[in-house]
């Protein structure tokens with residue numbers, strides 16, 4: 001596949017986000033919740049191939065103390081071409097400009113991806129102080145968080 005990839009610093013539309021999300025096998029979420037979530041995003045980057053959305057990455061948080069890298073997704077057929085890395089480079093550049101030296105930046109790495117994020121300076125929490133989460137309702141998000 002030789003299509004050139006364009007990175008655009010904008011939020012995906014609800015439809016684009018849902019397509020990317022569906023491609024991961026993660027639980028689907030209601031459009032209206034997705035709309036609100038995307039509107040409240042601090043930073044987004046999208047990857048386009050021939051104008052078509054093939055990936056996205058977001059930063060959420062309070063914009064001062066806590067930031068979380070979220071929803072780094074590349075369509076399956078475009079994975080392994082460096083698009084995830086290019087988007088993560090953009091995310092880190094934005095954090096460099098917008099997160100102060102005392103800010104906490106978190107993320108949940110999918111299985112096998114710790115080395116990918118370690119390259120950017122992320123480190124796993126110690127085993128005796130694990131990250132924890134609560135998923136309200138039965139959307140199926142718990143399964144993906146447990147798996148990912």
Ligand SMILES: CC(C)(COP(=O)(O)OP(=O)(O)OC[C@H]1O[C@@H](n2cnc3c(N)ncnc32)[C@H](O)[C@@H]1OP(=O)(O)O)[C@@H](O)C(=O)NCCC(=O)NCCS
Pocket residue numbers: 024071072073074075078079080081082083084085086108109110111112113116148
């Ligand atoms: C995670 C994801 C965004 C990576 O995107 P990508 O475009 O395939 O990644 P890249 O091609 O930029 O590869 C980045 C690095 O990760 C490595 N990598 C790729 N697939 C991997 C896998 N399944 N497990 C571990 N490492 C992997 C690559 O070897 C590459 O390392 P390199 O730079 O040393 O060559 C993509 O696989 C994806 O969308 N996965 C499904 C959604 C998901 O789980 N997102 C959350 C991730 S925490």
